Amino acid sequence: xxxxxxxxxxxATSVQDAGRFxxxxxxxxxxxxxxxxxxxxANTLVGNPPFTAAIEVGPLxxxxxxxxxxxxxxxxxxxxxxxxxxxxxxxxxxxxxxDGESLTLAPARTGSFGYLALEGGVRGEPVFGSxxxxxxxxxxxxxxxPLQSGDEIAAATASPLAQxxxxxxxxxxxxxxxxxxxxxxxxxxxxxxxxxxxxxxxISAASDRMGFRLEGPALKHKGGHNIVSDGTVSGSIQIPGxxxxxxxxxxxxxTGGYPKIATVIGQDLGRIAQTQVGKIIRFKAVTLADAHxxxxxxxxxxxxxPGLLREAGGSALNLDALQSANIAGSAISAVDxxxxxxxxASDAPTP
Numbered sequence: 001x002x003x004x005x006x007x008x009x010x011x012a013t014s015v016q017d018a019g020r021f022x023x024x025x026x027x028x029x030x031x032x033x034x035x036x037x038x039x040x041x042a043n044t045l046v047g048n049p050p051f052t053a054a055i056e057v058g059p060l061x062x063x064x065x066x067x068x069x070x071x072x073x074x075x076x077x078x079x080x081x082x083x084x085x086x087x088x089x090x091x092x093x094x095x096x097x098x099d100g101e102s103l104t105l106a107p108a109r110t111g112s113f114g115y116l117a118l119e120g121g122v123r124g125e126p127v128f129g130s131x132x133x134x135x136x137x138x139x140x141x142x143x144x145x146p147l148q149s150g151d152e153i154a155a156a157t158a159s160p161l162a163q164x165x166x167x168x169x170x171x172x173x174x175x176x177x178x179x180x181x182x183x184x185x186x187x188x189x190x191x192x193x194x195x196x197x198x199x200x201x202x203i204s205a206a207s208d209r210m211g212f213r214l215e216g217p218a219l220k221h222k223g224g225h226n227i228v229s230d231g232t233v234s235g236s237i238q239i240p241g242x243x244x245x246x247x248x249x250x251x252x253x254x255t256g257g258y259p260k261i262a263t264v265i266g267q268d269l270g271r272i273a274q275t276q277v278g279k280i281i282r283f284k285a286v287t288l289a290d291a292h293x294x295x296x297x298x299x300x301x302x303x304x305x306p307g308l309l310r311e312a313g314g315s316a317l318n319l320d321a322l323q324s325a326n327i328a329g330s331a332i333s334a335v336d337x338x339x340x341x342x343x344x345a346s347d348a349p350t351p
């Protein structure tokens with residue numbers, strides 16, 4: 001069995017899958033990938049089920065080394081430079097890391113989270129049905145914490161005859177983040193909902209896997225900013241006492257006592273996660289029926305991913321073929337008098 005050895009990585013790098021389900025009523029947080037669609041893309045490229053555990057790579061990138069055999073992998077999510085030695089790799093395309101080779105992932109250019117999926121998946125012992133790491137709870141496998149230099153991830157040796165593949169994804173249209181208003185949007189002053197929907201919101205540097213803090217105009221409560229604690233979901237938008245929205249993410253608490261003005265639909269939560277600190281987002285209200293229709297469309301898109309696979313064309317030059325090709329056509333040699341003759345007077349250019 002091969003291993004992927006962790007080199008230098010940022011603290012925001014951890015193992016994540018779809019998360020833990022069925023125990024939130026006991027206070028067990030869901031966790032899981034910040035961008036579930038990018039996780040599904042990376043896994044599809046290496047032949048895994050869409051939500052198989054993979055390495056979620058934070059904004060600053062990192063290095064990884066293959067030991068004990070070759071590893072087949074794919075990278076999806078945030079756009080960043082990726083390379084094996086001098087060989088540049090493409091996003092949403094599988095590749096093979098030979099024994100002893102290093103994969104280098106540069107800081108993200110756009111987006112924040114990338115997903116490094118290994119053929120056969122990350123090996124580990126599920127904790128409450130998932131390998132997902134939750135640092136605050138000390139849960140996860142093979143390490144119950146973010147990855148560190150020297151960690152080893154067991155994985156299957158790459159299939160020797162596997163054809164590298166790429167995903168041809170439909171282009172995502174630029175649009176506002178869609179939300180369903182409520183369940184406590186009546187806890188705010190008149191005009192607060194319009195202000196929420198018509199304002200620019202900046203992603204705060206205080207954002208993390210538990211929640212993304214937004215900066216913008218203060219949304220005022222009718223009374224106090226506390227309610228009787230009730231259940232939350234990923235995408236709940238709480239408004240604490242300072243009036244600044246807090247979008248709850250996969251490592252959120254399962255209950256909360258701040259009024260929730262709206263809830264981000266599941267398909268758009270990954271788009272918030274991929275918005276870099278300092279960038280602006282806007283919200284758009286949709287009906288519950290619209291949200292259900294979008295959920296069905298999203299499910300169809302996930303199911304269609306294997307059909308969007310194509311063979312990846314190699315970008316490396318074939319030097320033997322290049323040397324034998326007559327690229328220059330009827331070129332002549334300036335040092336071989338047999339191949340050229342002086343211009344006749346009638347062929348000389350006119351001054």
